[in-house]
Amino acid sequence: MISGGSDTSYRKQSVVGRRMFILSAAKLVVFGGIIAQLFSLQINQNKKYLTLSDKNRLREWKLPPIRGDFQDFFGNTIAGNLKVYQLHIIPEQVENFNNLIIRVKDILELDQKTFNKIIKKKNSQKPWETLIVSENLSWDQFVKINFYLHELSGVKPVLSVARSYPYNENYTHLLGYVAQASPNDLTKNEKIRKRHVPGLRVGKIGLERSLENDLIGMNGVQRYEVNAYGKRINQIDHVEGQKGKSIRLTVDTKIQQMCNELLKDKAGSISVMDIFTGDILAMHSSPSFDPNLFLYGISYKDWELIRNNPKKPLINRSITGLYPPGSTIKPIVALSALENNIISPNFKVNCSGKIEMYGQTYNCWKKKGHGVVNLRDALKVSCDTFFYEMSRRLGVDRLNETARKFGLGNKVFNNIFNEEKKGLVPSTEWKKNTLGKGWVLGETLITGIGQGYIQTTPLQLCLMTAQLANGGFKINPKIIVDKRNPTFEQIKSMINKNLEEKIKGPEFDDAMVDLGISTSKENNLYKPLFRNQENIKFVLEAMFASTNEVRGTSYSSRIDNKKYQFAGKTGTSQVKRITEAERELDLDISQIPYEDRDHALYVAFGPYKNPRYAMSIFIEHGGSGGSTAAPIAKKLFKVVIDRHDEREKLNKLETI
Amino acid sequence: MLYETALSGQTTFFQKLRSLDYILLFCLLILGVVSSLSMYSTEGGEILYHTKSHLIRFLVFFLMMLIFSFVNLKFWHSTSYIFYFIVLCLLIWASLYGVKASGSQRWVDLYFINLQPSELMKIAIIMCFAKFYHRTQIHLVNNFKNLIVPIVVLLVPILLVVSQPDLGTSILIGLSGLVVLWLSGVNAKYFIYSSLVLLISLPFVISFLKPYQKLRILTFFNPDRDPLGAGYQIIQSKIAVGSGGLSGKGFLKGTQSYLDFLPEKHTDFIFTLFSEEHGFIGSVLLLLLYAIIIYRTIKIGAAARSFFGKLFCYGFASSIFIFVTVNMSMVLGLLPIVGSPLPIMSYGGSSMLATMIGFSVVMSTKIYQKQIIA
Structure with a gap:
């Protein structure tokens, strides 16, 4: 076959040439499109895709x-x-x-x-x-x-x-x-x-x-x-x-360990506090348990052992345990009566072992009675009859005011512990609002000896004692060391200044002392909590007598060495009402079932001449405060005072 | 001996050697080097199996191409139909007894090589049509017989490849054939009519597609539809390209590639890897390299006196263009993902072989450009 004539061949060539030209033009456009897409991805959206690529590859x-x-x-x-x-x-x-x-x-x-x-x-x-x-x-x-x-x-x-x-x-x-x-x-x-x-x-x-x-x-x-x-x-x-x-923390391991030792096999709590700086030196609740057990998940056996322990090791008694304070409240009751001029220090009551009031019998802890006692003696021997009479005259609302000023009924810490309890100091208004009933006068009497509605934590009692022992000034309890907090010397001078102002300026209004409820708590720090400091001094002296004079309730636990000498107040709080029959029996502690035994309490401060530390000791169902709690204070004070020099040394070192 | 007499007195071997298109050869060599380096990069900077076999294939086929260039164009013309039939037979063989891999039956086991006949068909169809229209007079191009024969010749291999199933390659074979039909002067209205028919029948065609193919098309329109499944490839490819930026992450530093986020990085997505490592500048340069290759091929076609040589060069240049643009558009998210290699860059012996055969015919056209084929 011969290829077509030159004419058809020429036409063929021109058709293919023309069509190739059209195709080439189209190719250029398509290449342009690809370059445009490359430009869009790589230049315009580079950041976006770079991020996506990093997200892909980096973890x-x-x-x-x-x-x-x-x-x-x-x-x-x-x-x-x-x-x-x-x-x-x-x-x-x-x-x-x-x-x-x-x-x-x-x-x-x-x-x-x-x-x-x-x-x-x-x-x-x-x-x-x-x-x-x-x-x-x-x-x-x-x-x-x-x-x-x-x-x-x-x-x-x-x-x-x-x-x-x-x-x-x-x-x-x-x-x-x-x-x-x-x-x-x-x-x-x-x-x-x-x-x-x-x-x-x-x-x-x-x-x-x-x-x-x-x-x-x-x-x-x-x-x-x-x-x-x-x-x-x-x-x-x-x-x-x-x-x-x-x-x-402000705590001292030596003292803390001592507390643990002293509470061995007992249920209870010990708190030790610096009465000026408010530093907690020790705060222990017993029985305790080893927290290392919880680290890798506690074994069922260990957990059951803790949970089923009748002495309830899981409870932090120091701040969540609420107990009637018993006679440890008496210094506050006495102070309240003096501050409100209800009685003079010479006021006397004849204690016959019981008192009939409002058709009911109120017993003194001493069946034979204390005879004629004045206020100082009443504190020293913890005469209930005297306090019934004095409380009757004082009234629960005035007592409430003083107690709250000194730290009862409020949290000791500002929300450092979520679990901390406020406790309760009753008043007529409180009863009406919460129980819907009117206050009965008889209730005032038992409140006056720290029984009835009143409930406090052991740490509150410690703060109360500290604020009495420092001369009646509001302090700031703390457990965390913070360099911004004032030193002992600064606090001392603030207190002295505030005291001078109080003496100089009679216009200093009592209402300025906050009850600790309002947020202006800070402003009242180191301000006096009293009207007349003589009243505080009187109470402290009576507490000294209670520990260091014959017939004092904690006389047997005294330390004569001036360096360690302390003053305190015992407390024995009932957990249930004692019937007349039981009172007649006068059972020994070992004969009473554990859950029915009295709580033993003791609050103390020392050294008496120049007080610096306060403590509260609480033994759950421990019997009487004088026999169980006070001896612990005797052992503990030795350690606390001995550790004082170490603490001061470190303080000095740090202030330089 | 036959060819020597035809050329006797016109050119010596030395003259033939001189008349080779050295710019085209040089560009092909550069592309070979670039592709081998990219392969080296896919293997994390080590010369492993892919790099080695790609480089060897390139060198062997390039050398073969050089030798075949000296074969008279008449030979290619005379063997065009036979070549088409041999490839067609191989396709049928592949469909019947082929090697199965990843769900499709595309390969013929020739003992020394696994041949993918569908890749060779891309070239065979151009040669076949070039001969057909070389022998058809222009005024007879649009008569019924001369329209129906090429359509049958084109449809048979397409259907065979679709049944493998290999949608991508069958589309590329179709496009290669159509472009020659267009160049040889088939009336433009037939193209318009048939595109309309295709458009109307598209829903029916889609209903015949395999589920994974349907998914790919749906994914193309919205890759975020299934970012961890079907959309994964296209999303990762765009991330790789986009994160390359102006100048790229650097050779061997394409994180998308060496941390395996990029799928099929040896084959269809080799451009993605290249683009990630060499950025916008590198990508445009690579595109330019392809453009020069296509331009030189068209130029050889333009200078050819024989219609066979001219039509083949034009057709081959256009099909290279189609392969390149389809592949790039696909990895850049402009087209749905269909299997389509990037000529010479992608790993794959059959594709490389087909491309090199094509270039031998182009070179032969250059050497024998004054040759008139009866």
């Missing part, structure tokens, strides 16, 4: 924040962090989990129960979440695991930190304890939510809980480059976390 791992320490006044760590060896497995990254975990079980010699727990935990979480096989490997286990590590791919021995309480049960109620954050913790506290990592321990109670936001610390962050399957390729960045704030 952050939050490291657990390191919790701040607690230190006592002398800098001893009372809650710290221990280095622990943990064993982690990420089930997703393990080829055959079942084989591996059995191998790990053999190496660590885990018992079947622990093993089942691990399996259960594994099934409850997502496969890419870290499974913590052991929170606390022993050194032997750690070495063994590392020895076999090459055949245990996917197993990671990790160095971690765990909370530790080196003084075990000594600080349990004060510090509280930490445990795994619960869903509730996460919803309630934003900081916990933000810094949470699996296994994070947070404060559950006590200071650990209330100071959580300071203690928690900042997470460290590890940034890794990961591939499309989520596998870490290399570490890009490591941001060190920040340890939480370390908090120094």
Whole structure:
């Protein structure tokens, strides 16, 4: 076949040429379109896609924040962090989990129960979440695991930190304890939510809980480059976390330990306070328990032991235990009567062992009676009859005012402890509002000896005693050391200044002394709580007599050495009404069932010549204050006063 | 001997050597180097299987192309139909006894190589049509017989490839064939009519598509529909390209690629990797390289005296253009994802072989540009 004539050939060529031209033009347009798309993606939207690409490849791992320490006044760590060896497995990254975990079980010699727990935990979480096989490997286990590590791919021995309480049960109620954050913790506290990592321990109670936001610390962050399957390729960045704030407390471990010792096998509480600075030197509630038990999840057996203990170790008696103060309230009743000019110090009552009033018999604790007693004697021997008569004249509302001024019926701390209780100081208005009934005069009488509606915490009694012992000035109880707080010397001079003003200016209005309810509490700090300081002095002197004079209720617990000499007031509070028949029996304490025994209380301050410390001792169902509580004060005062020099030394060092 | 006599007295071997298009060869070599380096990058900066075999294939096929360039254009003309039939037979063979991989049956096991005949068909159809229209007089192009035969010749391989199933390649074969039909002077109204018919029948065609193909089309219109499933490829590809910026993340530093976020990075998405590492500038330069190759091919066609050579060069240049633009548009999110390799850049022996055969014919056209084929 011959190719077409030159004419058709020419036409063919021109058609193909023309069409190629059209096609080429179209090609240019399409190439232009592709370049435009490239420009749009790479130049215009570069930032957006760069971010997306980084989001693809970078993953952050939050490291657990390191919790701040607690230190006592002398800098001893009372809650710290221990280095622990943990064993982690990420089930997703393990080829055959079942084989591996059995191998790990053999190496660590885990018992079947622990093993089942691990399996259960594994099934409850997502496969890419870290499974913590052991929170606390022993050194032997750690070495063994590392020895076999090459055949245990996917197993990671990790160095971690765990909370530790080196003084075990000594600080349990004060510090509280930490445990795994619960869903509730996460919803309630934003900081916990933000810094949470699996296994994070947070404060559950006590200071650990209330100071959580300071203690928690900042997470460290590890940034890794990961591939499309989520596998870490290399570490890009490591941001060190920040340890939480370390908090120094005013407590003295030596005294705290002494308190623990003194309350051994008893249910009760001891609080010791600086009467000027308000520093809590010790605050212990007994029985206690070891908070370290809660760290890795308490075992059922241990938990049952704590929970079922009839002496209720979980209760922090110092601030949440509410008890009738008994005779320890008497100094306040006496002060109130004097301040309101109800009686003079010479007022006398004849005590015959009981008094008939409003058709009822009110008994004195001493059946034979005290005979004729004046106010000083009444405090010294704790004569109930005298106080019935005096309270009757005083009235409950005036008593209420004085008691509240000195710290009863209000929280001692400003919300440092969530669980702290306010207690109750009754008044006619209170009864009408809450019980809807009118006040009965008889109730005034029993309130006057610290029974009936009145309820106080042991720490409130300590504050009350401190504010009497310092000459009647309002102080600021505190447990956390803060350099901004005034020193002892500054407080002393403030008190002296305020006292001068009070003496000089008779126009100083009584109403200016706040009851502690209003927010202007700060303004009244170190201001006098009295009208006439002589009344305070009288009460303190009577308390001295009660401890250091023959026939005083705590005479047998006195210390004659002036350095340690203290003054105090005993209290024995009834837990139930004693029938006439029981009174006749006059049972010995050992013959009464434990729950029916009286509470023993004692409040004291010392050294008497130049007071500095106050304490309150409470023994639940301990019998009489004089026989059970006061002897404890005798032992404790020796330690407290001896520690004073150490404390002063450190104070001096720090103020320089 | 036959060819020598035809050329005797006109050109010596040395003259033939001199008449090769060196700019085109140079561009192809650069493309070969760039593609091998990209392959090297897909393997994270190590010379592993893909890099090695890609480089070897490129060198072997490039050398083959050079040798075949000296084959007289007449030979290509005379073997065009046979070539088409051989490839067609291979396609049927593949459909019947082919090697199955990832859900489709595309390969023929030739013992030393797994051949994908559908890739060769992209070239065979152009050669076949070039010969057909070379032999058809212009006033007969639009008569019924001369319209129906090419349509059948085009439809048979398309249907075979669709049934493999391989939608991407069948579309590219179709486009390659159509572009030659257009160039050879088939009346424009037929193109308009048939596009209208296609548009109307599109819903019916879609109903015949495999579910994964339907998904791809739906995903194209909205990649965020299923970002971890069907939309994943296109989203990750756009992220890679977009994050490249003006000058790219640097050679071997394409994070999307070496952290495996990029799918199919050796084959269809090789341009994405290149674009991520070399940015807008690199991408435009690569596009320019393809543009020069296409331009040189068109130029050779324009200078050819034989209609076969001219039509083949024009057709081949246009199909290279189509392959490049379809692939790039796809990875840039302008077209739905269909399997389509980027010529020479993508990993794949059959595609490389087909492209190099095409360039041997182009070079042969250049050397024998004055040749008139009867």
